[in-house]
Amino acid sequence: MITARWPALLLLCLLPVSINSHPPRASATVAGPTVHFTDATATSNISFVHDSGASPDKYMVETFGSGVGWIDYDNDGFPDLYFVNGAPGSANALYRNNKGDGTFTDVTREAGVAADGNRSYKTGVAVGDFDGDGYLDLYVTAFGPNILYRNNGNGTFTDVTAAAGVAGGPNEWSTSTGFFDFDRDGDLDLYVVNYLDYHLDDNPYCGLRKPGYRMYCHPTLFDGMADRLFRNNGDGTFTDVSKAAGIANPAGKGLGLAFCDFDRDGDTDIYVANDSVRNFLYRNNRDGTFTDVAYGTGVGFDINGKPQAGMGVDCADVDGNGFPDIFVTNFSEELNALYKNLGGGAFEDVSATVGMGSAFAPLGFGTRLFDFDNDGDLDIHVTNGHVIDNVKLYTPSFSYAQKDLLYENVGGRFRDVTDAAGAAFQSARVGRGLAVADFDNDGDLDVVISSLGQRPVLLRNDTPHKGNWLLIRARSRSRNTYGLGATVRVETPGGVQVREINNVASYLSSSDVRLHVGLGAAASARRIEILWPRGGRQVLTDVAANQVLVVDEP
Amino acid sequence: MPLVTRSTNLHVSGGLIRAVGLCLAAAGLVATVAARAEGGQSARGPASVQERLNRVGSGLFAGTAPPDDAIRELKSVLAIDPQSAEAHLLLGVAYRMRGSPELTGEARAELVQALAIKPELVPARVYLAQLYLDLGRAGAAREVLTTGLAQRPDDPQLGALLAETERQLGHPDRAIELARQVLLRDESLAQARYYLGLALLDAKQRDAAIEELERVVRSGLKVADANLALGAAYIEAGRLDDGIEVLRQGTTIDPLRADMRVTLARALRAKGLLDKAEAQLMLATPKPQSGGPQFSQQQTGADFYFELGLLRRQQGRLQAAADAFKKVLDTQPDRDDAVRELAEVRRLLQNKPRRQPSGTAP
Numbered sequence A: 001m002i003t004a005r006w007p008a009l010l011l012l013c014l015l016p017v018s019i020n021s022h023p024p025r026a027s028a029t030v031a032g033p034t035v036h037f038t039d040a041t042a043t044s045n046i047s048f049v050h051d052s053g054a055s056p057d058k059y060m061v062e063t064f065g066s067g068v069g070w071i072d073y074d075n076d077g078f079p080d081l082y083f084v085n086g087a088p089g090s091a092n093a094l095y096r097n098n099k100g101d102g103t104f105t106d107v108t109r110e111a112g113v114a115a116d117g118n119r120s121y122k123t124g125v126a127v128g129d130f131d132g133d134g135y136l137d138l139y140v141t142a143f144g145p146n147i148l149y150r151n152n153g154n155g156t157f158t159d160v161t162a163a164a165g166v167a168g169g170p171n172e173w174s175t176s177t178g179f180f181d182f183d184r185d186g187d188l189d190l191y192v193v194n195y196l197d198y199h200l201d202d203n204p205y206c207g208l209r210k211p212g213y214r215m216y217c218h219p220t221l222f223d224g225m226a227d228r229l230f231r232n233n234g235d236g237t238f239t240d241v242s243k244a245a246g247i248a249n250p251a252g253k254g255l256g257l258a259f260c261d262f263d264r265d266g267d268t269d270i271y272v273a274n275d276s277v278r279n280f281l282y283r284n285n286r287d288g289t290f291t292d293v294a295y296g297t298g299v300g301f302d303i304n305g306k307p308q309a310g311m312g313v314d315c316a317d318v319d320g321n322g323f324p325d326i327f328v329t330n331f332s333e334e335l336n337a338l339y340k341n342l343g344g345g346a347f348e349d350v351s352a353t354v355g356m357g358s359a360f361a362p363l364g365f366g367t368r369l370f371d372f373d374n375d376g377d378l379d380i381h382v383t384n385g386h387v388i389d390n391v392k393l394y395t396p397s398f399s400y401a402q403k404d405l406l407y408e409n410v411g412g413r414f415r416d417v418t419d420a421a422g423a424a425f426q427s428a429r430v431g432r433g434l435a436v437a438d439f440d441n442d443g444d445l446d447v448v449i450s451s452l453g454q455r456p457v458l459l460r461n462d463t464p465h466k467g468n469w470l471l472i473r474a475r476s477r478s479r480n481t482y483g484l485g486a487t488v489r490v491e492t493p494g495g496v497q498v499r500e501i502n503n504v505a506s507y508l509s510s511s512d513v514r515l516h517v518g519l520g521a522a523a524s525a526r527r528i529e530i531l532w533p534r535g536g537r538q539v540l541t542d543v544a545a546n547q548v549l550v551v552d553e554p
Numbered sequence B: 001m002p003l004v005t006r007s008t009n010l011h012v013s014g015g016l017i018r019a020v021g022l023c024l025a026a027a028g029l030v031a032t033v034a035a036r037a038e039g040g041q042s043a044r045g046p047a048s049v050q051e052r053l054n055r056v057g058s059g060l061f062a063g064t065a066p067p068d069d070a071i072r073e074l075k076s077v078l079a080i081d082p083q084s085a086e087a088h089l090l091l092g093v094a095y096r097m098r099g100s101p102e103l104t105g106e107a108r109a110e111l112v113q114a115l116a117i118k119p120e121l122v123p124a125r126v127y128l129a130q131l132y133l134d135l136g137r138a139g140a141a142r143e144v145l146t147t148g149l150a151q152r153p154d155d156p157q158l159g160a161l162l163a164e165t166e167r168q169l170g171h172p173d174r175a176i177e178l179a180r181q182v183l184l185r186d187e188s189l190a191q192a193r194y195y196l197g198l199a200l201l202d203a204k205q206r207d208a209a210i211e212e213l214e215r216v217v218r219s220g221l222k223v224a225d226a227n228l229a230l231g232a233a234y235i236e237a238g239r240l241d242d243g244i245e246v247l248r249q250g251t252t253i254d255p256l257r258a259d260m261r262v263t264l265a266r267a268l269r270a271k272g273l274l275d276k277a278e279a280q281l282m283l284a285t286p287k288p289q290s291g292g293p294q295f296s297q298q299q300t301g302a303d304f305y306f307e308l309g310l311l312r313r314q315q316g317r318l319q320a321a322a323d324a325f326k327k328v329l330d331t332q333p334d335r336d337d338a339v340r341e342l343a344e345v346r347r348l349l350q351n352k353p354r355r356q357p358s359g360t361a362p
Helices: B014-026 B031-037 B047-064 B067-080 B085-098 B101-117 B123-133 B138-151 B157-167 B172-185 B190-202 B206-218 B224-236 B240-251 B258-270 B275-284 B295-314 B318-331 B334-353
Strands: A036-039 A067-072 A081-082 A093-097 A102-108 A119-129 A138-145 A147-150 A157-159 A175-182 A189-194 A228-232 A239-240 A253-261 A269-274 A279-284 A288-294 A311-317 A323-327 A337-343 A346-349 A364-370 A379-382 A405-411 A413-416 A431-437 A446-451 A457-461 A469-475 A487-492 A493-499 A514-519 A524-531 A535-546 A545-554
Touching: A036 A253, A067 A119, A067 A431, A067 A446, A067 B172, A081 A457, A093 B101, A138 A175, A157 A487, A189 A253, A189 B123, A253 A323, A269 A311, A364 A446, A379 A431, A379 A446, A469 A524, A487 A514, A493 A514, A535 A545, B047 B067, B047 B085, B067 B085, B085 B101, B101 B123, B123 B138, B123 B157, B138 B157, B138 B190, B157 B190, B190 B224, B206 B224, B224 B240, B224 B258, B240 B258, B258 B275, B258 B295, B275 B295, B295 B318, B295 B334, B318 B334
Parallel strands: A119 A175, A175 A253, A253 A311, A364 A431, A469 A545
Antiparallel strands: A036 A457, A067 A081, A081 A093, A093 A102, A119 A138, A138 A147, A147 A157, A175 A189, A189 A228, A228 A239, A253 A269, A269 A279, A279 A288, A311 A323, A323 A337, A337 A346, A364 A379, A379 A405, A405 A413, A431 A446, A446 A457, A469 A514, A487 A493, A487 A524, A524 A535
């Protein structure tokens, strides 16, 4: 296990080099990589079981599942795990990573993050250092008031929701969420996606009226709800700027959230995956406002112009042209959507032509674009599971629990490698949240999946013959201490990769704040250029592979 | 055997949307669109946006522009000006005109967004309320309309739709009062007259209802819903020939309306024209829905199987009749008429078990 750090800068300079310059990528593929993930849950001491609160009343929120977040809450260099629970009164769980030895210790009670006094259904989680003290904090969303936990830096957290002013409305159904510095003032703001205007006491009967056939209702029955954007005031409080910023669209029925700088203009834009209505792409106008450019860019609909049932989403450059593409998981009998970013504000829907047809039948939820074989391009993992528990009664060919899907990126097209990825991928689950981190710091990205009403699954990446790698831990001088939103351009003899330091994507979940980059056969990165969120550029040269690289903002 | 009329379950769609659109156009929506565009809120060519919105609006309401073309055009307008409330409104209307259940949510989303941008955009309230009614959410419709009427107390479309909303909320007398108030201001408003007819049916004033609905149908407005309501009223009144005629007209206005064909089959069966009834029912056969039937499809499906059961019974195919009634009870186990019919058919089957002709329901 290589855990070498990089406390001193190899080479630091500020250069007027455009981060949008992208020579054609050469193949960085290591010969014959075979992906393999091992289900490491049983030996991990993770005993958490999700409670959906399922009831005969079929409240829609019972279908949601809950998210999962990787958070190195004790700053020991090993990402810990935070599981959100569902049913009112059920406890969330924080597990400390025992230095990457594959085991975890339940520290929920001493940390004070169970949130079991909250009578809401809890849903998503965001991880970020909102107060700039160097420790990652937690924000938990809910069908009801949300919760902000400040990390005290001593293994405990304090609920500071009321003081911070980020609870949201008492009856809001919040879903995915994330910290980002939208106004580039150096501290982390907070975006909260909202779903439906739904009330438990107005719960219509849906499905056939005979025993066992009641089903969860379709979201079309209900109105949407506007998202919220909280601007960090820098003093522990936030201001709700949703309307002024232009993101308070009450038509939204949001589930998934991803941040990326899709137009590469140096600020963070927002993509919201909506359920059964068009998706939103909010372009950051760099003046505190956003414009929804989904119509102009074509990323709100499928290729036929129809809205889909968006669930999870990620945004990253899968074809190596330097611009982040957008990947959205959708309902069963809808293709997952891959919008290829052509640059210049134009996208092309390539969902049907890149080899992901096997995703048509399953119902996708959590997902991430990540390089599971370290060959220098981004692969895809999708966890699936239907929302209707009795779907078989209606459509016998459908199933509630479903297998995950794993796609290997082969030159911008995708090859379904699910069946070759190990026994863990042969098990069906009611997948919901998904997040990635290299929890054992061995250079490859591992996966955790939260399943509805089930135990989570920890998948250790044991891919043999994988390529070289870097894990970049950015340390900003701003209060955005982990450099979230920084763009990193990595050059190797195999080509150029443009990535963003960004832990917000998937469904209700949050991944590691460190940036993982597969280097393929390259023993070093010839050049690494970092565009920090506040605009500074930093260049490192000849960076040796296979290390955790700590980079301090100059 | 009683004829079943379900006037309270009639929903409004298809042609009536266009009819409402015509009313709205007359009320100045297109002018509103033009005025908005003249405001020059698009930095990239206000004249072009104005022309495009005018053209799309006129085409939609005149029925000369295919909704798909309008949708494409409006999306391109919104790509230029995402804050155009009128473009969102027209897009919502176009989605609704597509008549596809899967676009209902998107239609509503566009109308909601139009109102979020411009709360005083009354036509968006009318269409949004209409969508709520289609979804069976009369309470939400009333809220939207009440807000609109506070802004424009004399707006005839808002008033007419509020009448229909009150009917669906179970207040037919209030609905009659509201509809008549609207007609006092504008007696040519067919939409209000149609709603008045429905309310009169609910209030058990069938003859008056028929009179109002006849005026709507005879006005030349091709609105399938009016034919359906009038046809059902004729059947209930025993005027089977009139019912068959007006329902046949309805099937030419909207050949895909399964509820129209089921009602027509009922009239034909009552006349003893069993083969013709069978033919209409076959055209109304519910299609299997992946993931389970959706809301209004369940109602139509149950009505189809109920009528099929009655037809099979009349044909002497008792087992097939029983199967059909059981299918009704699969979706609506509390439906008393189906329970009664199934019990009766079973009694007949027990009495004549060996003489039952073979046959299965489709």
